Structures are given as C-alpha cells and as structure tokens.
Amino acid sequence: MRAVWCGFALGIVWLQQQASLPEGLAWLVLAAGTFVLPCIGFACLRPGGAGCVRSAGWCMLLVAAACVGFGYAAWRAQTRLAFELPHAWEGRDIVVRGWVKGLSTRTADGTRFLFAVESADASVERFPRTLQLSWIAQDAPPPALEPGSHWRLIVRLKRPHGNANWGVRDAEAALFARDVRATGYVSAPLQAARLKGRAQGIGVTVDGWRWMIRERIAAVLADAPHMGIVVALAIGAQDAVSAADWLLMRRTGTSHLVAISGLHIGFAAGLAGWLAGMLWRRSFFVGGGSPLIVPAQKVAIGSGALFAAFHAALAGFNVPAQRALWMAGVIALGQMGGRRIAPSVVLAWALGLVLLVDPWAVLSAGFWLSFCAVGAILFATSGHPRVARRAESGPSPDEGVERSLAVRCAHALGSCAQALVERMRSGARVQFAVTIALAPLTVCFFSQIPLVGPVANAFAIPWVSVFVTPAVLAGIALPAPFDAFAFRFAHHLLEGLAAGLHLLSGPPWTVWQLPQPGAWAMAAAAIGVAWCLAPAGWPLRWAAPLAWLPLLAPASAAPAEGAFRLTALDVGQGSSVVVETARHVLLFDAGPGPESTHAGERIVVPYLQAAGIASLDTLVVSHADSDHSGGVPAVLDGVEVRQLLGGLAPTHPLWRHAVKKGAQTVRCAAGQHWQWDGVDFAILWPDAGPLQGKPNAHCCVLRVSAAASARHGTPVGTDGQGQVQVQAQAQAQAHEERLTALLAADIEAPVERVLLARERAALRAQVLLVPHHGSKTSSTEPFLDSIGPSIAVFQVGYRNRFHHPYASVFERFRARGIALSRSDEDGAARIEAGGASLSLERYRQTHRRYWMDR
Known part of the structure; x- marks a missing residue:
C-alpha cells in the first residue's frame, strides 16, 4: 500500500x-x-x-x-x-447572484472575498462557479460579508491572471487550486443588494463559526500587534498577521507556528481524547456500566479523532491540518479494530487521501514541508527504539532490610532525571531531523536558511503548543466576557515569544541567503538528508554533507566578463528591470507599491533572493510615478542597497529612506558614466539642474553596452524551448562594436526629439525597454529608426486601464520585424547579451503550465 x-x-x-x-x-x-x-x-x-x-x-x-x-x-x-470566462465578457458589467464563500479578507482599501455563483446574467454556457472579488471602499466601507450570505452584485471580471516570474510564487496556480476561474471587483457598490436566506451545508456552517470567532478576537484585541497570530492559531486565517511578524518568523524559521499544524491538532486531539477517556472511566463509579461495554481506551481514541476533525475544520482544512486529520483517523480506525498500523503506512494513507481530495495540494509549500517533516521524524527515529525501563518498586530479594525514605526519594529523583534526559535527547533528535530535512525545502521555497531556527524552535514550539494554543482554545470555548481574559493572556504570551525571537534574529548572519536551487541540486540534497538521517551503522554517514555542496555552494550563474543579463520582471502595470554583470547588479525601478500589486515585496525582493542577489550596487529610480517607485521602500528594506540614483525631487521621502538604510544618494543627470566588469553604463537624460515639468519629462534614461564581435542582429527563430536567438551580423566598421540596451523609462515624444538632436549615435541599441509602456505619446517613428532595436520589451499590466500598449504603437514595432515581449502575455523576459548574439527568453513559454491563459 x-x-x-x-x-x-x-x-x-x-x-x-x-x-x-x-x-x-x-x-x-x-x-x-x-x-x-x-x-x-x-x-x-x-x-x-x-x-x-x-x-x-x-x-x-x-x-x-x-x-x-x-x-x-x-x-x-x-x-x-471547462468553466471559464470568455474573452468577450472581460471588462463588462455582469449581474451575478450567489453567496459569500469562506472568510472575507479586510485590506486597507476594502474587502476581498470569494463568491459562489448561483446564476449570472451572461450568455455563457459554463460560467465560472467561483469568483474572487474586491469590494473597494469608496464613500462608505464595505458591509460585513458573512459566510453564506446571499447577494446580488454587479461585477466587472477578467480571466484569472497572475504575474509570472522566475523564483516567485505562481499566483495563477494558487487561483486555479482554489477553483477561481475569474477575478474582478464590485463595479456598482450602491446597487448591491443582500438577498434573503443563507446558503446551507456543513462547510458554510463551519465558516460561520470561524467568522464569529474572528470577530470575537478582533473585538477583544482590536489593534494589538500580534492579533493576527491569535486569529491564525484559532481558525487558521493568516491574512491579519502583520508584515513585521512575518519578517520576524521568517528570519527565525518559526513561520510554521502561525498555522494550525499537525502538531497543534495532535496536541489538542490528545488532550480531548485523554479528557473523554477519563470521564468515561469515571462513569463506572456513578452507576453506569459503559466502560464494560466499550473500553475507555477506544472512547479516548475515537473522541480524539473527532476533535481532530473539528479542529481541522476550524483551520479551514489547510494541507497540514488535513495530513494530521487523516493520520489521526487511520490510527483511530486501526486501534479500534485491534490492529497496530505501521507509522509509514499511516503517513502513506494520509498522503494518498490528501491528494485524492485535492490534487493541487502539491503546488503549495505547506504540503512538502508538512509531509517531509513527518517523514523525516519517522525515518530518523526508526533506528532508535524506545526501551521501557521498569522502576524498582521495592527491595531486591538480596536486600534484607527496607530502604530508607531518603534512598527511595533519591531513587525516584534519579528516575525522573533519567526520564527527563531521555525526553530531551529524543526531542533534540527530532529537532535535528526536522531541521536537516526541511533545510533544502526552505532554500527552495524561501531562498534562505535561518541559522537560529533550531534554537528558536527549541523554545518556540513548546511555548506555542503548551501555553499559547491552549489559551487560544480556551478563549474559543469560554463565553463572553471570560473569553477576553484567555485571548489577552495568549497575546501576552506571544509578546514574550516575540521578544525572545527578536534577540535571536538581531545579527545579519542569523539568516543565510542562498539562490533558488535547481532540480539536480535538490535531488542531491535529498540524498544527503536520507544519508545523514540513516540509522547508526550506515556506512560513510560523515560524508553526507558532501551531497549538499550543490545546494550550499552553487556554481555562479552570473554573466561572463564583458557580458550582461537583463531581466524585465512582470510587475503588472509598472516597470522593474534587473541588470547583472559578472560581479555587479543594478535594479532599474521597482514596480508599483501598495496602491497596486505590492511589486516590491511580492515580486522584486523574492526574485532577487531567489537569484542569490543579496545586495544591489545601484538602484535607479527613474522618476516619481508610483508604478516605477512604489516598490522602492520594500527593496530598501529587503536587500542591501549601496547607492540610490534617482530622478526625484530633493524633497522626495525616498531620499531620506535610502540614507536611513545606509545607501549613498545621487541625482541622475546626463553625462554620468561608469563601467562594471567590462560593461559600460551611461545616463543620457535628464540634464543637470532643477527638475522641471511633470515626472515623465525628467526620467532617468540608462544605456548599457558591452563589447561584441558584431553590431546588429535580427531574430532567426527559437531554440525549441521558447528562447528567441538573435544572431549578430558583421559590419565593417573601424570603431569597437557594442551590444547595447536602452532603458527609456517613461519618456515621451518631446524628450525623444531632444535625444535625437543630441545623442543620435548614442541611441543605437539592440534592446529597447519601450518608453512609457507603449503609450501613444512615445515611441515616435524617428526615435525607433534611430535606435534600430532587434528586441523590444513592453512592461504592461493585464487589461490595464491605460490600454497600454497602444495598438498603433505596437503595430509600429511589429512592422519592423522586431522580436517583441509583452509582460501581460509572456510574463518576465530575460535577455542575455554578450559575444556575438542576444537571446530572449519569455517566462510563459519556457515555464508554461496547463492552467496558464486558460
């Protein structure tokens, strides 16, 4: 099996x-x-x-x-x-009727929620069954969207679409895993109407309980700093956990504590089973003969399994909770049937049942972390059987006299101390196994290894499991006003835990940043884990760390000397480009901030970490528009930035933020020039002096050029994996030939004309970051003719409200036979420049999955 x-x-x-x-x-x-x-x-x-x-x-x-x-x-x-929204119905007002599914999520600008559709005024044969909607706060805050409540809404939808980047979580896969086949917003909030009645079903009832518990906690703790963790431990909803708490737990390797994990469910189920068994045994003394009919042990096992099911339901049936529930159920069925089932068989049944219910569970990090942790514990402890020690209850036959009270007390203390040492040794063995087993997965999913993780978990796990979780459960069980004491007590305990974690996470060396490993590095690391955790006597166990070398000391993926790599990230409607040379990294803009996609913290910083980039030599902020500068604060907080080069007004707050983070600040101006690893960088615009006009008029324009054996190139096809190859064509010229990329930010036609009059020769480039996302105010014919690009990259959002790129502008590029990449269709684009050719890789082509664009 x-x-x-x-x-x-x-x-x-x-x-x-x-x-x-x-x-x-x-x-x-x-x-x-x-x-x-x-x-x-x-x-x-x-x-x-x-x-x-x-x-x-x-x-x-x-x-x-x-x-x-x-x-x-x-x-x-x-x-x-089979259920999808046709392209023709995107962006149109549609009247839908249905009910709120699950818990709504409160955000700074409104509420996000799932909506189960019962009917829609649209001639679509298979209209999506589940929508992800936003109710944006305008004149009044959104109403309380209780689970199961019926509504009639006017919504504006689009097909499910997520940003597609290397090393970043696939948001489109997450939508598909939840059966969300369209996303959108309530376009007419004033015309929304709550209908009579509520949806029926066990799931709706459980979600109603979860909603009431969250409201009770919010009423008691209000704006308390760790209120989100209390909610997460109570009902498994993590949307209220603060960014500061997430950062602290990631740095200490304790993020798993905010989920209702198998450990919490096992502890609660064990406590419930013990209480039920005790009460069942006591019923014999009050005149009942129930223990003679059904043994108390079976009652305890069954009660524990039922409580595990209840607790997993409160957790929203996340993957770790499902795993713990199925394991508890299999064990309970086996023991109630008088059979002892091997732990590995129990884990295998849990694995199969989880995937039978949800085949997309394998797309989540929680699935791998949960099952691998349990598997590592079982494997590591299989070679260390527990030996039962029988305490001596009386004198041995050879002793002719009774031992004194002091001797008996000393013997009892010695037995307790020995049992404590055994438990500590067993706990250390388990902690070691989990740390070793999950380290490769932590690098794969989070691009880091918290070096203080074992120490932090050594006290955090028992602290949360033995003290915090029971306090939260007591708050759930107790009626008002007694529940307030339990919730506040749990919050005070979390404050103590946070203080201890802050002490551990202070020094920078506590987190080891590593690039996201490839498949072969992960396979080698898995072999090393099994080798290291093998039973005593396994040959050459000391050599197991050698299998980790590809993971911990990966080969450099940086470009060669004299070459550069340009990665245009998919940040939605905005711009962010990473330029790498052999030993230096530059980031040109950081995408939109909290007002849109949170690109800095959701996309840019995770990409840099996954690529093994721990510091930026220069961060260029082209201008103050939020779709270019909004993500900069998150980048300054997430990675080391040595220099900020910006086209910003002197009073802009980003200057102060950069100085606070220890970065050198310089205003960009035409004529600035530097060289890294044989690659030239030059600022072509704006002119020195006071900034004038709107932000687009004084954008930083950056030219990056590297030596090449030839000058121009034309697309000659693909390599079979979606990479467009651009082969350079030799030209007889006396001066040194260059491969050049021009990052034009949001300049418009007037600036293009000035650059043409002043820098026509310097504008020649094979790669062009299309100005102003392809708007009709940029990319004039003379400007394109002077540049003569072989590759052009449009950074635009899916169905953006500006309608970028403008149809005639896009056709202008297409007519010139230029290899084009659009982030809304292709995801991120990566261009390798060096030697005699350029290569263009589009993420959605080389990393395509069956749910993309469907």
Missing part, C-alpha cells in the same frame, strides 16, 4: 509540471499502464519468485499507480478548466 500511494502521488506531481493536458494517444498509454502493468506486477510477486523478479513487480505496480494518479489529476483538471 505504501508503494501504491507513493506512485499515485508521483503521478499527480508529474501532471502539475506539464504544459498541456493529455489528449488522444496519451490517454491510451495511461489506460494501458493502468490495466496492463498491475497484471504483470502481481504475476511477478507470486510466492517463490526470485528477488529481482519481485523487485520488478513492485516497480510495475509503482508505475501503474503513477499512471492512475496522472490520469486522475488530468481528469480533475479538465473538469475544472
């Missing part, structure tokens, strides 16, 4: 990496694997068969199970993809 469930999981993981769903012949191959391989496998497993034959039989069963998992997940995906 272990092999079957593991094969089933492998098939599902395989499906989630595919660019398209199986069709035709692929389904025939899956059917053959599903029905033929098990027959051969069972034939090989007949008693008396040779060892190699039996091994082949198990492999065939594993492959057959993988085929079943792959086909099952593909069928579920096709069913879900």
Whole structure:
C-alpha cells in the first residue's frame, strides 16, 4: 500500500509540471499502464519468485499507480478548466447572484472575498462557479460579508491572471487550486443588494463559526500587534498577521507556528481524547456500566479523532491540518479494530487521501514541508527504539532490610532525571531531523536558511503548543466576557515569544541567503538528508554533507566578463528591470507599491533572493510615478542597497529612506558614466539642474553596452524551448562594436526629439525597454529608426486601464520585424547579451503550465 500511494502521488506531481493536458494517444498509454502493468506486477510477486523478479513487480505496480494518479489529476483538471470566462465578457458589467464563500479578507482599501455563483446574467454556457472579488471602499466601507450570505452584485471580471516570474510564487496556480476561474471587483457598490436566506451545508456552517470567532478576537484585541497570530492559531486565517511578524518568523524559521499544524491538532486531539477517556472511566463509579461495554481506551481514541476533525475544520482544512486529520483517523480506525498500523503506512494513507481530495495540494509549500517533516521524524527515529525501563518498586530479594525514605526519594529523583534526559535527547533528535530535512525545502521555497531556527524552535514550539494554543482554545470555548481574559493572556504570551525571537534574529548572519536551487541540486540534497538521517551503522554517514555542496555552494550563474543579463520582471502595470554583470547588479525601478500589486515585496525582493542577489550596487529610480517607485521602500528594506540614483525631487521621502538604510544618494543627470566588469553604463537624460515639468519629462534614461564581435542582429527563430536567438551580423566598421540596451523609462515624444538632436549615435541599441509602456505619446517613428532595436520589451499590466500598449504603437514595432515581449502575455523576459548574439527568453513559454491563459 505504501508503494501504491507513493506512485499515485508521483503521478499527480508529474501532471502539475506539464504544459498541456493529455489528449488522444496519451490517454491510451495511461489506460494501458493502468490495466496492463498491475497484471504483470502481481504475476511477478507470486510466492517463490526470485528477488529481482519481485523487485520488478513492485516497480510495475509503482508505475501503474503513477499512471492512475496522472490520469486522475488530468481528469480533475479538465473538469475544472471547462468553466471559464470568455474573452468577450472581460471588462463588462455582469449581474451575478450567489453567496459569500469562506472568510472575507479586510485590506486597507476594502474587502476581498470569494463568491459562489448561483446564476449570472451572461450568455455563457459554463460560467465560472467561483469568483474572487474586491469590494473597494469608496464613500462608505464595505458591509460585513458573512459566510453564506446571499447577494446580488454587479461585477466587472477578467480571466484569472497572475504575474509570472522566475523564483516567485505562481499566483495563477494558487487561483486555479482554489477553483477561481475569474477575478474582478464590485463595479456598482450602491446597487448591491443582500438577498434573503443563507446558503446551507456543513462547510458554510463551519465558516460561520470561524467568522464569529474572528470577530470575537478582533473585538477583544482590536489593534494589538500580534492579533493576527491569535486569529491564525484559532481558525487558521493568516491574512491579519502583520508584515513585521512575518519578517520576524521568517528570519527565525518559526513561520510554521502561525498555522494550525499537525502538531497543534495532535496536541489538542490528545488532550480531548485523554479528557473523554477519563470521564468515561469515571462513569463506572456513578452507576453506569459503559466502560464494560466499550473500553475507555477506544472512547479516548475515537473522541480524539473527532476533535481532530473539528479542529481541522476550524483551520479551514489547510494541507497540514488535513495530513494530521487523516493520520489521526487511520490510527483511530486501526486501534479500534485491534490492529497496530505501521507509522509509514499511516503517513502513506494520509498522503494518498490528501491528494485524492485535492490534487493541487502539491503546488503549495505547506504540503512538502508538512509531509517531509513527518517523514523525516519517522525515518530518523526508526533506528532508535524506545526501551521501557521498569522502576524498582521495592527491595531486591538480596536486600534484607527496607530502604530508607531518603534512598527511595533519591531513587525516584534519579528516575525522573533519567526520564527527563531521555525526553530531551529524543526531542533534540527530532529537532535535528526536522531541521536537516526541511533545510533544502526552505532554500527552495524561501531562498534562505535561518541559522537560529533550531534554537528558536527549541523554545518556540513548546511555548506555542503548551501555553499559547491552549489559551487560544480556551478563549474559543469560554463565553463572553471570560473569553477576553484567555485571548489577552495568549497575546501576552506571544509578546514574550516575540521578544525572545527578536534577540535571536538581531545579527545579519542569523539568516543565510542562498539562490533558488535547481532540480539536480535538490535531488542531491535529498540524498544527503536520507544519508545523514540513516540509522547508526550506515556506512560513510560523515560524508553526507558532501551531497549538499550543490545546494550550499552553487556554481555562479552570473554573466561572463564583458557580458550582461537583463531581466524585465512582470510587475503588472509598472516597470522593474534587473541588470547583472559578472560581479555587479543594478535594479532599474521597482514596480508599483501598495496602491497596486505590492511589486516590491511580492515580486522584486523574492526574485532577487531567489537569484542569490543579496545586495544591489545601484538602484535607479527613474522618476516619481508610483508604478516605477512604489516598490522602492520594500527593496530598501529587503536587500542591501549601496547607492540610490534617482530622478526625484530633493524633497522626495525616498531620499531620506535610502540614507536611513545606509545607501549613498545621487541625482541622475546626463553625462554620468561608469563601467562594471567590462560593461559600460551611461545616463543620457535628464540634464543637470532643477527638475522641471511633470515626472515623465525628467526620467532617468540608462544605456548599457558591452563589447561584441558584431553590431546588429535580427531574430532567426527559437531554440525549441521558447528562447528567441538573435544572431549578430558583421559590419565593417573601424570603431569597437557594442551590444547595447536602452532603458527609456517613461519618456515621451518631446524628450525623444531632444535625444535625437543630441545623442543620435548614442541611441543605437539592440534592446529597447519601450518608453512609457507603449503609450501613444512615445515611441515616435524617428526615435525607433534611430535606435534600430532587434528586441523590444513592453512592461504592461493585464487589461490595464491605460490600454497600454497602444495598438498603433505596437503595430509600429511589429512592422519592423522586431522580436517583441509583452509582460501581460509572456510574463518576465530575460535577455542575455554578450559575444556575438542576444537571446530572449519569455517566462510563459519556457515555464508554461496547463492552467496558464486558460
């Protein structure tokens, strides 16, 4: 059974990496694997068969199970993809009727919530069943959107779309995993009407309980700094956890504590089972004979499993909670049936059941962290069986006299001390196993290893599990006003925990930043983990850390000397470009801030961390518009910035923020020039002196150029993986040839004319960051003719309100045969410049998944 469930999981993981769903012949191959391989496998497993034959039989069963998992997940995906919003209905007002699903999330500018559609005034055959909507606060705050409440809303929708970047969480996958097939906002809040009645069902009832608990906690703690953690421990909703708390827990490796994890559910279920068993035993003494009919042990086990189900429901059935629930259920069924089930079998059943319910669970970090942590504990402790020690209750036969009271007390204290040492040793072994096992996953998902994690968790885990969680549960169980005392007590305990974590996370060395590893580095690290946690006596265990070298000391991915890499990030309607040379990094703009996509903290900083970029030599802020400068504060807070070069007014607050973070500040001006690793950087605009006009009139324009063996290039096709190759064509010229990129920010036609009159020769470039996102006020014909680009990058948001890029401007580029990249269609774009060619990689082509653009 272990092999079957593991094969089933492998098939599902395989499906989630595919660019398209199986069709035709692929389904025939899956059917053959599903029905033929098990027959051969069972034939090989007949008693008396040779060892190699039996091994082949198990492999065939594993492959057959993988085929079943792959086909099952593909069928579920096709069913879900059948519901979609047609392109023609995007941006149109649609009247929908339905009910609020789950808990709404309060934001600074309104409320975000899921809406289950019952009917829609749209001629769409398979209208999306679940919408993610925003109710934007205008003249009045949004109403309380209780789970299950019926509403009639006028909404404006678009197909599910997320920013697509290397090393950044796939928001589109998260929407698909929640069956959200359209997103949008309430376009006419004044015409919204709450309808009579409420939705029915167990899920709606549970969500109603969760909503009431959140309201009770909010009423008691109000603006308390750690109120979000109390809510997360009570009902699993993490949207209220503050950014400061997230940063602290990430730096100390304690982020798992804010989720209702398997540890919390196991503790609560064990406590509930012990209480139920105790009361059941006591019923015999008040005249009941129930313990003689049903043993108290079975009552305790069943009660613990039921309470685990209740607690997992309060957690919103997140993946760790599901894993703990299924494990508790399998153990309870086995023990109530008089069978002892191996822990590995219990974990395998939990793995299969989680994926049977939700095949997209493998897309979340919580799935891998939860199952790998439990698997590591079981593997590491399998070679250390617990030996029961029988305490001496009386004198040995050889003793002729009774021991004195002092001797008995000393013996009891010695036994307690020995038991305490054994527990501490066992706890240290478990903590070591979890730390070693989760370190590669932490690097993969978060690009860091908190070096103080083991120490922080050593006191944080028992603190939260033994003190904070029971206090939160008591607050849930107690009626008002007694619940307020429990919630406040839990918050005071969290304040003490935060103080301790702050002491540990102070020095910069407490967090080891590492680039996001590749598949081979992760495979080598997994082998190293298994090797290190193997039972005592395993050969060459001391050599296990060698398998971690590709993870901890990765080969440099920086460009060669004299070359540069340009990565135009997908930040929505805004701009952010990373320029790398052999030993230096420059960031040109940081995308929009809290007023839009929070690009600085959600996209730019995670990308830099995933790429192994811990510091920026220069951060260029082209101008003050929020779609270029809004993410700068998050970048200044997230990575080290040595210099801020900006086209900003002297009174702009970013100057003070940069100085506070220790960055040198310089205003950009034409004529500034420097060289890194054989690559030239030059500022072409604005002129020195006071800034005049609107921000677009004094944008920083940056030229990046590297030596090349030839000058110009034209697209000659792709390499088979979506990368456009641009081969340089030799030209007979006496001066040194260059490969050049021009980052034009938001300049408009007047600035283009000035640059043409002054710097026509310097404008020649093979790569162009299209001015002002392709607006009709920029990219004039003479300007494009002077640049002569081979590659042009449009950084625009999906269905942005400015309608960028303008249709005629985009056609202007297309007519010149230029290789084009649009962030709304292609995601991030990466350009390698050096030697004799350029290469353009579009993220959505090389990393395509079947749910993209569907």
